[in-house]
Amino acid sequence: MKKIGIYLSFAALLLTVGCSDWTQMEPVDQQPVRPSEQNPELWAQYTAALRAYKAGSHTLVVASFENGSTNPRVRRTACAAFPTRWTPYR
Template sequence: MKNKFKIATLLFFATSFTLGACSDWTDIEGIDIKQPNIQEQNPELYTKYLENLCEYKKNQEHKL
């Protein structure tokens, strides 16, 4: 009976120390992720796109 009690006590303390030690590792930290857009990747292509878009919006043949 004493051996079972010692093993259970040892497992309890080992588990509590293990779970307590992981709390610092599992903290959530924010990270900055830079996701470039088309304007930053290719400014000339973006300028052409805006010009074409303005021309399309001026045209009355499309659905409003």
């Protein structure tokens, strides 16, 4: 039993020391590229199509998440109970 304690403490020491190189902060050189800079021709087509869509007649959807009270009495009426992704009921 004493050997197990020694081995476990030695393993814990190795785990804390062995991973210290992985936890060092390193700067990441990322240059964000805007969609208009990636492909200007495609971006021009997209913005023209978007302007035409907005200028034309289209369906507008308005949604509201208003609970009846400021403090919901049960969880199912709280906004936190909404699913994070769509899953159909089975």
